[in-house]
Structure formats: C-alpha cells, structure tokens
Amino acid sequence: MPRYRSRLGTFAFSLGAVLLLGSTIAAAETVKIQGLIKARSGATLVVETKDSPNLNVVLTDSTQVGQIQGVFKVRRKQMSMAALIPGLAIQAEGNYNDQHQLVATLVKFKGDDLKQAESIQAGMHETQERSRQNSAELEKHKAELRAQNDALKQQNEALNQQKGELHAQQEKLAAQQQKIAANKAAIEAAVARFGQLDDYYILDETTVYFDNGKVNIDPKYKPALIELAQKAKTVEAYIIEVKGYASSAGNTDLNQRLSADRANNVANVLLQEGHIPLTNMLAPGAMGESQQVGNNKTAEGQAENRRVVVRVLQNKGVAGI
Numbered sequence: 006m007p008r009y010r011s012r013l014g015t016f017a018f019s020l021g022a023v024l025l026l027g028s029t030i031a032a033a034e035t036v037k038i039q040g041l042i043k044a045r046s047g048a049t050l051v052v053e054t055k056d057s058p059n060l061n062v063v064l065t066d067s068t069q070v071g072q073i074q075g076v077f078k079v080r081r082k083q084m085s086m087a088a089l090i091p092g093l094a095i096q097a098e099g100n101y102n103d104q105h106q107l108v109a110t111l112v113k114f115k116g117d118d119l120k121q122a123e124s125i126q127a128g129m130h131e132t133q134e135r136s137r138q139n140s141a142e143l144e145k146h147k148a149e150l151r152a153q154n155d156a157l158k159q160q161n162e163a164l165n166q167q168k169g170e171l172h173a174q175q176e177k178l179a180a181q182q183q184k185i186a187a188n189k190a191a192i193e194a195a196v197a198r199f200g201q202l203d204d205y206y207i208l209d210e211t212t213v214y215f216d217n218g219k220v221n222i223d224p225k226y227k228p229a230l231i232e233l234a235q236k237a238k239t240v241e242a243y244i245i246e247v248k249g250y251a252s253s254a255g256n257t258d259l260n261q262r263l264s265a266d267r268a269n270n271v272a273n274v275l276l277q278e279g280h281i282p283l284t285n286m287l288a289p290g291a292m293g294e295s296q297q298v299g300n301n302k303t304a305e306g307q308a309e310n311r312r313v314v315v316r317v318l319q320n321k322g323v324a325g326i
Contacts, residue, residue, distance in 0.1 A: 034100055036107060038062075042093045042122075044204070046242040046323055048284035049106075050089060052097070061106040062097055064089070064284055071113045081113055087272075087288040088114075092122035127290065133207065134296075157181060208243070209236055209317040213271055214308060217252075220266035227274060230315065234279025237317040244318045245281055247272045248290040252310035253301045257294060263311075265291035271313045 040054035050062040064086055071081035089112060099109040157178065164174045211233050213226045237243045249268030251260035268289035275281045299309030
C-alpha cells in the first residue's frame with residue numbers, strides 16, 4: 006500500500022508539471038499590442054504600433070471587444086465591433102497566423118479615445134461634403150471648357166469661309182486658347198488639392214426621413230435600405246456608414262438622443278433584414294442638430310433635417326487609387 010501511494014503521488018506530480026508547462030507555453034504564444042487604428046477594411050484593422058507602422062489585426066466572430074471603465078481601468082464594458090473605427094487607440098491580444106496577421110481574441114479601448122475617434126469621423130464627413138461641392142464646381146468648369154472648344158471649332162470653320170476677317174479671328178482665337186490653358190491649369194491644381202481630402206469613395210447613398218419626435222422607421226423606406234444592402238455586397242471591402250440627424254427645434258439633449266435612436270434603428274434594419282455583417286458596419290453616428298440642410302423656421306425645412314443618411318463606402322486604397 007505505501008508503494009502504491011508513492012507511485013500515485015509521483016504520477017500526480019508529473020501530471021501537474023505537464024499541465025503547468027502546457028499553460029506556460031500557451032501563455033507565451035499570446036501577443037499583446039497597443040496602437041492606433043489607421044484604416045479598416047471589413048474585418049481587418051490596419052494598426053500602427055511602436056514596432057510596426059502597418060500591423061494587420063483580424064477580427065473574428067469570437068473576438069471580444071470592450072471599453073475600459075472605472076477609476077483604475079480594470080472593468081470592461083462589452084462593445085460592438087462597429088466601435089473599432091479609424092483614429093481609435095486600442096489594446097489587442099491574440100496570436101499571429103501564418104501571414105503574420107494578429108488574429109485578435111480581445112480588443113479593448115478607453116471611452117475618451119472612442120469619443121475622439123468619432124469626432125474625427127464627423128469631421129471627415131464635413132470634409133467629404135466640401136469635396137463634393139468642389140467636384141461639382143470642377144464639372145461646371147469642364148462643361149465650360151467643352152463649350153469653349155465647340156465655339157473654337159465653329160470659329161475655325163468661319164475662318165475658312167471668311168478670309169477677309171482672318172487676322173481678327175486669329176487674335177480672338179489666341180486669346181481664347183490662353184483662357185482655356187489657364188482654366189485647365191486651374192482645374193488640374195484643384196484636382197490635386199481636393200483629391201487628397203478623404204480616403205473613401207461614396208458608391209451609394211439613401212436617406213430615411215422621420216416624423217417630429219419619432220424614431221420608428223416608416224415601412225416605405227425599408228425596400229430602399231435592403232436594396233442598398235444588396236448592392237453593397239457586390240463591392241469589395243465595403244463599409245456601411247449610418248448617421249442620424251435631428252432638426253434644431255426643441256431641446257438640444259432630446260434632439261441628440263433622437264438622432265442616436267434613429268441611426269440605431271436604421272442600422273438594425275441593415276443588420277437584421279439587409280444581412281449586413283457587423284464587421285462591415287461603422288458605429289452609427291448621432292449628429293444631433295449639426296449639419297442642418299433645411300430651414301428650421303419652416304415645417305418643410307424641419308422635416309428635411311429629421312433624417313438618417315446611409316452611405317456605402319470603399320477605401321481608395323482597396324480600389325487601387
């Protein structure tokens with residue numbers, strides 16, 4: 006009996022040693038990094054760390070996402086993957102795959118860092134609005150150039166028919182050519198300047214309007230949302246952006262909540278009925294009373310401001326630009 010107990014003790018000790026060694030090896034394989042999200046393409050984050058300027062962090066269905074809370078930053082609030090947006094400082098844990106990508110098991114961040122990243126995203130939207138306005142102005146210039154070119158062709162035909170007025174026509178032609186050259190130079194400079202204002206193409210867009218004080222979606226808008234979702238799935242590495250707005254009539258805090266609820270309800274339709282993966286959705290933006298598009302002194306203008314704008318985005322880097 007003592008010999009049996011001795012053997013049993015030796016076996017238990019050996020088994021404990023093996024388990025301890027196994028847990029030590031598993032722990033050694035876990036990688037922890039800190040960095041800033043530079044870009045996001047679907048379930049892949051491009052993170053800048055102190056050791057790598059472009060580390061690919063891959064999200065999976067089992068990745069846990071949390072917001073650090075509490076005075077000592079030890080509590081963690083479960084968050085959606087949609088909160089992982091460009092500009093957000095994160096801490097990630099996981100293992101490298103054979104492509105040297107970090108497959109994340111845990112991603113966490115601070116609430117203040119998320120607010121700052123969301124502010125950056127809101128600023129990008131305003132920049133995109135200015136870029137579209139500038140693009141429209143450029144198109145106007147191009148149309149003028151085409152009209153001027155047509156006029157030049159007509160004038161050249163007239164020169165062949167009216168030899169007596171050749172000298173005057175040539176002077177006029179030279180002046181117009183100088184104007185065209187100046188316009189072309191201005192357009193090229195504007196393209197070079199405005200083409201660097203954002204990193205995304207807007208490939209599709211739809212708007213959902215709401216009744217005063219309401220957050221529920223009118224059923225008539227659902228077909229357009231589902232159609233947008235289907236088109237988005239044909240785009241490589243697409244991202245869905247949802248931003249909610251309210252009119253400036255009434256209480257500011259209430260309007261902020263209304264814009265958030267409206268954006269969340271539209272996002273839920275895209276997720277549940279449009280079957281958009283969570284990894285392809287940006288966090289719904291609550292823009293409140295910002296970016297009013299209608300005159301809030303009229304009922305019609307207020308109705309235009311009570312809206313949610315949904316856009317399908319594609320990163321220019323993915324598109325090869």
